[in-house]
Amino acid sequence: MFYWFLKWIALGPLLRVVFRPQASGIEHVPAEGPAILASNHLSYADWLFMPLTLPRRVTFVAKAEYFTGPGLKGWLQKTFFSGAGQVPIDRGGADAAAGALLSAKRVLGEGDLFGIYPEGTRSHDGKLYRGKTGVARLALETGVPVIPVAVVGTDVVAPPGKTFGSFTRPVVRFGEPLDFSRYEGLANDRYILRSVTDEIMYAIMTLSGQEYVDVYASRAKELSKEKDAAAKDAQKAQGGSDVPDQRAS
Template structure:
């Protein structure tokens, strides 16, 4: 299986040499059966370090953009994520999110471990943000235990504005399994979903030592992008009133949300 070849022969030894990852709490991971591995998210390599150090494969739900890119780069990215046991996830809501939920339930139903980031996107500043309730839906519908995980140090690998990553130590801490069977049979209303999600986020915060912010990371990202846009000075013309073919002063190219 290429997954094991990549982990043990091709990429794994190189990553271990460059980042010297350390791990704690491996005995908290069940050796078999379904498990939801819920962690914080600071860097795209979080989805690489956790499977690298876990004794069993971890299937991650990754944003669908990684699977829809065009050209050579898109093909390579799609190939890489598929070989790393990652599945596309639609975060737009509606039928797309339902399909992602069903994909996750299928992974768990086959007795595998599923990795998920309750924050829904990467933290913009290394803090821990409010979890989205998709993880609670997975928990309640699958009945699988939750293994909270803290991924430490990946926020320092590639700070904003840095193109070349820093090769520094990172760590993974697996917490004790969380059992939510006490809620079996109860209606999964928004209050229960929020309660389960917050309980998971508290454990992640306790393990990681991160500062918790009771806001969605995506909202904070949007606010940061909006505030970084240069304001139009008084008397300047709107873009649609400038001469055709002219270059807009201070034009913004909103960067793609990476995760």
């Protein structure tokens, strides 16, 4: 809990003074009881600014390795992530996704707020990508409301691939809670899971104003890298053909 104390007593006020984050729709977040906060994901700074605007703690899941390192470094790392509102992925799951679901259900079962990024990874270009259905499964299996969240400006503060970008005033918008109780008992229906996920992503898109792309963010990143690599290869090939052949001289 040391870092949690540090975050709110030292880092929190500093971030508020320097960046002056704005928030709207805080009244949609319950003062007590469980809820899922489903947010877009523009930057690694999202997990810092979004909880900073709320009086309640928001818990996320992180790799189990962050909590099991040996020695002083391992202890400091564990203290950092635990205090920052993160819990390890449950190793009892068949895979990382199942383990994350188990950890999330435990957090919600204790009446806390759970934060999740349905896109699964950060957007590399500022667009909003297709959501993974884990958020829908979590909502249907626990019966708790989903609060859509849009974080804007964090990709300016901390752009992808950089530790720090430039100063701006991040904005966090909380939407009205989404109730999916009408789908009770249908958590294993993949069509329902997709429908619920798409409804959540639409709510996030409405709040963020981002362009929506119906492709998973991880795949979009791969395609972008492939396109960049192809462009570089083409440029090299074009450059090579322009170099005069010196062998005849």
